[in-house]
Amino acid sequence: MDDLNVLAVLAGVLAGASPIVLATMGETITEKAGLINLSLDGTILLAAMVAFLVAHDAGSLGLGFLAAALVGAGIAAVVGIAGVYMGQSQVAVGFVLTLMCRDLAYFLGNPYSRIQGPRLAPLPVPGLERLPLLGSLLFRHSLLVYLSVAVIATTWWYLYRTRWGLELRAVGENPQAAHARGIDPKRLQLLHALLGGALVGLAGGAFSLGIKPGWGRPQGAEGMGWIALAIVIFGGWHPLKVALGAYLFAFLQVLGIPLQSWWPSVPAQVFQVAPFPLMILALLLLGLTQKDTLQRWADAHPRVRKLLRSIQGRAPRALGRPYRQE
Amino acid sequence: MVAAIVLVFISAILVLAGAPVLEVHGLLVTGAVGSWSKLAQVLRVWVPLTLCSCGLLYTFQIGLWNIGVEGQVMLGAIGATAVLRLGFDSALPGAVLGAALVVGMLGGALWALLAGLLKTWGGVNEIFAGLGLNFVAQGLILWLIFGPWRRPGVASMSGTEPFAESLWFPTPAVWRISPHALGLTLVALAATALVLRHTRLGLALRAVGGNPSASYLFGLKPGRLMLWAMGLAGALAGLAGTLQVTVVYHRLIPAISSNYGYLALLVVMLADYRLSWVPFIAFFFAALNVGSIQLPLVLQLDSSLSGVIQGALVLTVLLIHAWNSGKAGTRWTT
Amino acid sequence: PQPVGASDFSFGLLLVGPYNDRGWSQAHFDAGHYVEAKLPGVKMLYIDKMNPADRPGVTIPQLVDDLVGKGAKLIIANSDDMKDGIREAAKQHPDTYFLHISGDDALTGKGPNNLSNLMGRMEYGKMLAGFTAALTTKTGKIGYLGPLINEETRRLAAAAYLGARYGWEQVRRQPAADLKFKVTWIGFWFNIPGVTSDPTQVAQNFFDSGYDVVLSGIDTTEALVVARQKHQGGKPVWAVPYDFKGACEGADQVCLGVPYYNWGPSYLQFITAARSGNWKQQWLWLGPDWSDINNEDRGPIGFLPGPALSAEARTALKQFTAELGAGKVNLFQGPLDYQDGSSYLKAGEVASDQQIWYMQQLLKGMEGPSSAK
């Protein structure tokens, strides 16, 4: 092995994962509220395009990110209104939007293909960047990376430590019961779809203004939306586990590179495709633990049960099912 | 109504992009059906799209969201390629092609059954299983093309070494489209119509899709029927993949599935899950895809517009449906 | 084929990527415009993104039909992947001329008479790129960000290595063992998440493990982008992009230069021949015009030194270019071994075009896989 700088690699993982982190946190919030927004892949691309376009024309990164967030929220609004208020299949609407937004991005973004535009610069934290180990690992990134880490913490705090987060989880579990307690499930779902969508939009901006600056076809973010969806499931809908999943994904990406030469008999595709089999595995685990026989067996082995409980996530119970009032 | 909304939407996008609205619409039409050669090209797209859509009808009937068609097409193509590679020097090209069809369909069916088993046995939502398997299938194709099946020396995007011409389904020069492919597609359409409308299997699929627990009490086996639906859908997708290999590209290429699996989902949604509309909507979508090539050629516009039009149409229809059923206040159809 | 008057002449251009990709396809697209400007009456018809992923179900022969129907007399196809389709189309349209970039049908005799091949000897561009890298590197570690593995990409990577080795040993007078040259392939011509390795990560990884110059084998600008970020973070690193003359733009601090294609003059030559009826089937593999490699009216390839290249290195580069041009230096000369130790060129043996074109492995001294498993 070359003198691969482990710290630098980890710092790279931290940075490389930042858009995925934003997208997965957004989708986690949305799904925790019981709504499934399948349009991520298209949303990210369209937001990336718009972010670049706006940042380029207005010469302002801030406006670019704002536009990206708005695009994300706008698309989520369509899914939310159709899925929550009109009772249409969330999966169908999200899926159509995925395909459509992607093409819309290519169509409208064509004139902006591969031109120079503004991009985020590293913003070392004064003082902290000089810390011996942590400095290069944590404090020499762009604003985006700090933001992504902050978003993880905030998402966790929001979901588990605030009243709104509690209500949001409640709605995702049992909208009828939430309604009985004076919460408006539809409004709450829509609002969090917007919030989640905005974060997904920011992820798009993070690509075109940060990680893979510029617009073009391909942009390089194609497929990331699906990966993000897979990671949310892999992380069992818990923001910290999901974030871990995002970092694991980025790490696998990096790991695939040296492995090319260390272990050439492993097909390169294995590492790229990994998130998907892992997602299926996570779901399988979830499904199997709900089987009677397995459950009984696990009940007889408390340690196994504990282990299962800790790794298995649980989908919000009302996920994807629109709420209707009696 | 739908058409009007979409027309306005598309025109708005065109204005936004600064394109001549009328000319674009005109070009899309002439570019698709302006000559026999273009029509033949449309039919080439129509064939796999219709096959995939037919397959999706089985799974939608039973209430499954089979998003894994892409992967099933790919596995069909892989299966067919495997046979054709083995039968490279065969003296009986007809038999080899026949075997390729069978193995291709099997490949698609098995890939679909994998998602089906994950669903019925493992409780894995078919959407995520299918999606994941799509990516795995794509990885598999790339691995084969750049690895064990690479062209001597030049592993490249252009795929595996082309098959000997004797192993192509023939395309008469004047036809420009393989009669075999057209024939098989028509057979698939007819068979699907027959199975769905006139056989116990079709009825059982609808019954389980409508109400699994009632169907169980009627003596049906929902799990097994789901596997049947997945298997049939996969076989048809596999057939599409096989034809992509044997008729269109004459080799395995990375983009062999050409997004038809995803597009077929849109076709079936727009057809409101009805078989009778599928061939026409598939034709319309194929025509859009082919017609849109004129956009860069003549107007220097990006041809992704066709995808936008397709998406906008389906989205509009979904929203109008939701709106109507919301007004009616009752929803019992699945 | 009947001779055509000096009046109107249309040619069709099939581009594998977007016409505005600031890379391989745009270089061809710009060449088309170059010809339009040089030869009044000549008109270009083009279709871009001509690949099965972007245009499912659309085949080369059918598009050629369309272009011929619109009046094209010469069809240029710019991708190796179009080889089979263009051969088929050439057989179907014996009265139309075909120019396939990067193929070898005219060499192998598989193609009909109306089909010619053209390729630029980018090996020289890559040698110059490798040379600048060797002159600039402080750590003696050079990374090569490769696309997918085939003969073309292998020989380009090898050429870059040879250029680097020459600069390292002959100019900088450093021991051969201190030069590291490593190739990492992403698996495709561009990044597809979930399918390829991420070139951004590959570049990161290079820089993070001590490689301070990354040569890009792909069009997209990840190597430059990452180098720029690292540079802003205070790390002395550089990158060399690929394919497009304007690629250094916006990366002044890190861009050592760019090997690029300049198809205009060659296009001009073929189109003039086609228009006047003097078409001859050819397999052309053209090197740079050594007298002035960055003259846009000559030679199909060039190397434009970048703003980050030091003055000394510039001088050395000039000298190296002159030596190459004069034939004083030939880097594809034995003894050279393949990576597995088998002999590629015996001592003193000069590689034939065939030996270079069909390169079987990376060279000994280079790290990284020679073929995909």
Place this chain on the structure above:
Amino acid sequence: MDLELRDIHKHYGTVHANRGIHMRVASGTIHGILGENGAGKSTLMKVLSGYAARTSGDIFLDGRAVDTTTPAQANRLGIGMLYQDPLDFPSLTVLDNFSLGRPNRGGGLNRRALAEELTRLCRDFDFDLEPERSLEQLTVGERQQLELLRLLSLEVKLLILDEPTTGISTPQKEKLFGALRRLAAAGMTLLLVSHKLEDIESLCHAVTVLRQGRVSGEMTAPFQLDELVNLMFGTIPAPPPRGAVASGEPVLLLHEATAGGDRAGLGNCTVSVRRGQVVGLAGLEGSGQGVFLRLAAGLAKPVRGSLTVLGTQLKPGDHHGFRDAGVVFVPTARLDEGLVGSLTIAEHCALTEPHPSFRIDWQGAANTAAQRIARFRIQGSADTPAALLSGGNQQRLLLSLMPARPRLLLLEQPTRGLDLEPARWIWAQLRALCADAATIVFSSAELDEIMAFADRVLVFYNGSLVRDLDTRDSDLDDLARAIAGK
């Protein structure tokens, strides 16, 4: 606070669940709402709590007309409800459940203060609830206690309890009742929904009885139980004369069978049903008769004990095996479990064809459908989707689809939603089947149906089989009281 309801109507689609209800409740009293299953009790309470929007009618609190169209509004007015089916969040913790639905706005959540309040309330009421436990680990009774404390902490003035005593143990019930009495004494108004006479008797000051969506009577304590039973079930006609209970070989044998399901499950049930018998299962909904039928149908497995059907040891839980052996099960929730809403009558006929061929003979199916429509007098045509039939007609369709010669027929509320005359006709058809040596086991919420058509009645209460009687010599009142747990 005083409560008055005037002319409350509630429609669920085509179901008219409350049909003009008037009611008054005085401040500081515990008022009972009594009625058999489906009488409309829960609906009325949900209207009051804002959970379900009423179709028409007025609500007055302390003489003031109020609007309670959402639970939030009702909360602000001081109305709180403990729902029949627990409306809480099993995957969240006790404290989370306690914290959810507080009216003060803003995003803050003072977990420490809330935990302290919960602990204090627990102490006051002698409940034992750990704040950080997951709700899944609590018993139904504990979940109710938590919900009660939550409502109290909101300082509700009108507390509605919808059947709080189903599925909880006797000591828990004692605790609960003690708490309720103290609350009433402190001036709170309580509404207690139940069909258990003992609960009403021991707790309530006054009671309103509902029957088929209307008020059938009111009474203040002390209550005359016979009169209440009458108001609940209507006057029960004397059973028609019948021969002796058939005593062929045993068809259905349960030995100490225990199984989960419904509200109370089924515990330690031992019984034998013989060929040719018509057995009625009586009891409040969810008292165990549903589990009993599902066990017999091979839809559920006993956790303990044994089950023998038709003399053979069929594999428990293998419904299709039972089916092939001649066991027929007809569920009650028609569109939920029995029929496929999107399929037409003819398609249902084709689906249940006894000797199916792969290719469907649509002409034949249409003919069969026409015959059945005529025979069972279904209002619809061969191509009417089941979802478009009225409830009664769905029931007829379901019965018409039964295989021709069943050996053991298991029916869940076979005539629910049918008028008297069609019900009689259906029963004539069913008994004709029995003449062919079939055995029928059916459940019914209506005692008169059981008295009229069954030879034998099994009464279930809270998951146990409590009486096994011959219908010819049973005392109706005694039966009604057994159902109500008295």
